[in-house]
Amino acid sequence: MSLVKLLKPSICGPPRDIESGPLAAVAPSLSTAKLGVSKVKKAGAATGSRLLRPIKAMEDPTVSLRNDYPAISGRNLHQMSTMDDSANIVWHKCSVEKLDRQQLLKQKGCVIWITGLSGSGKSTVACALSQGLHMRGKLTYILDGDNVRHGLNRDLSFKAEDRAENIRRIAEVAKLFADASIICIASLISPYRKDRDACRALFPQGDFIEVYMDVPLHVCENRDPKGLYKLARAGKIKSFTGVDDPYEPPLKCEMVLQQKGGDCVSPGEMAETVISYLEEKGYLQA
Numbered sequence: 001m002s003l004v005k006l007l008k009p010s011i012c013g014p015p016r017d018i019e020s021g022p023l024a025a026v027a028p029s030l031s032t033a034k035l036g037v038s039k040v041k042k043a044g045a046a047t048g049s050r051l052l053r054p055i056k057a058m059e060d061p062t063v064s065l066r067n068d069y070p071a072i073s074g075r076n077l078h079q080m081s082t083m084d085d086s087a088n089i090v091w092h093k094c095s096v097e098k099l100d101r102q103q104l105l106k107q108k109g110c111v112i113w114i115t116g117l118s119g120s121g122k123s124t125v126a127c128a129l130s131q132g133l134h135m136r137g138k139l140t141y142i143l144d145g146d147n148v149r150h151g152l153n154r155d156l157s158f159k160a161e162d163r164a165e166n167i168r169r170i171a172e173v174a175k176l177f178a179d180a181s182i183i184c185i186a187s188l189i190s191p192y193r194k195d196r197d198a199c200r201a202l203f204p205q206g207d208f209i210e211v212y213m214d215v216p217l218h219v220c221e222n223r224d225p226k227g228l229y230k231l232a233r234a235g236k237i238k239s240f241t242g243v244d245d246p247y248e249p250p251l252k253c254e255m256v257l258q259q260k261g262g263d264c265v266s267p268g269e270m271a272e273t274v275i276s277y278l279e280e281k282g283y284l285q286a
């Protein structure tokens with residue numbers, strides 16, 4: 001009996017209908033007739049990728065591709081920029097765009113954002129998911145909170161504003177991976193709802209897939225693989241999520257993964273649930 005609860009949008013919030021979003025909007029543009037493939041530069045064929053880009057744009061990078069080339073999975077990065085012109089920073093465009101990378105990799109970039117308490121199984125499921133997708137020939141990259149805090153975010157503590165900055169930076173990096181057409185798996189506690197919602201807002205609709213590891217605190221605490229709960233209860237770690245710092249579960253998210261009824265759902269089974277979702281939403285093809 002399957003104990004993984006896949007929140008097909010309705011269970012955990014309103015449907016996030018990719019079919020009626022940007023994906024659907026561009027499906028017809030995949031037609032070679034519409035793109036004028038006869039005019040496409042031969043370089044694409046030489047590299048094995050289909051660079052469906054008009055010669056004019058290839059030769060003149062200042063030609064705007066915004067309107068005639070909507071990306072399949074959401075918009076191109078420069079279309080999502082929030083910088084205003086007064087900053088005097090102008091986006092430099094390149095003729096190889098998101099659509100080309102999607103076709104090269106035969107997948108669409110997105111972020112699977114795994115949130116939950118310490119010990120809830122985020123990293124384990126992230127690895128199982130990466131493994132499952134890798135075996136299917138799909139390119140993934142994991143951004144694990146613990147790991148990113150060893151480098152990029154080593155200057156950040158666990159006070160609220162530093163957690164917010166940790167989450168913001170990871171979301172921005174995930175956005176770059178998604179734009180590279182990679183399936184990015186971000187596994188971090190990300191305890192505050194408003195921070196996660198801010199991350200969601202960075203992505204085109206559908207591309208931010210929030211997965212909640214719904215594991216009760218007492219289960220996480222019993223697992224305590226790093227002994228951190230014990231230290232937190234002893235007052236040796238301050239502001240520990242679930243002990244003396246809050247965790248706000250998602251009100252809306254794409255999936256909730258949980259154990260139910262005492263039966264064990266393996267990390268591999270949980271990962272398969274996420275993979276089915278990606279398959280259903282079209283992320284595992286160009």
Ligand SMILES: Nc1ncnc2c1ncn2[C@@H]1O[C@H](COP(=O)(O)OS(=O)(=O)O)[C@@H](OP(=O)(O)O)[C@H]1O
Pocket residue numbers: 117118119122123144145146149158162163164166167187188189190191226228237238239240241
């Ligand atoms: N105060 C406090 N609260 C919570 N967690 C703590 C804390 N101090 C250290 N750790 C360890 O850091 C890991 C969480 O880092 P994250 O980057 O995922 O946290 S956050 O999203 O910024 O809240 C977390 O890893 P996971 O157990 O994998 O979740 C802990 O091992």
Ligand SMILES: Nc1ncnc2c1ncn2[C@@H]1O[C@H](COP(=O)(O)OP(=O)(O)O)[C@@H](O)[C@H]1O
Pocket residue numbers: 116117118119120121122123124125187223225264265266267270
């Ligand atoms: N589905 C699962 N069922 C049982 N135990 C699990 C499951 N997923 C992870 N675990 C165990 O829970 C502990 C915490 O997992 P981990 O992935 O490190 O959590 P987190 O990254 O959320 O801190 C580990 O000992 C791991 O083996």
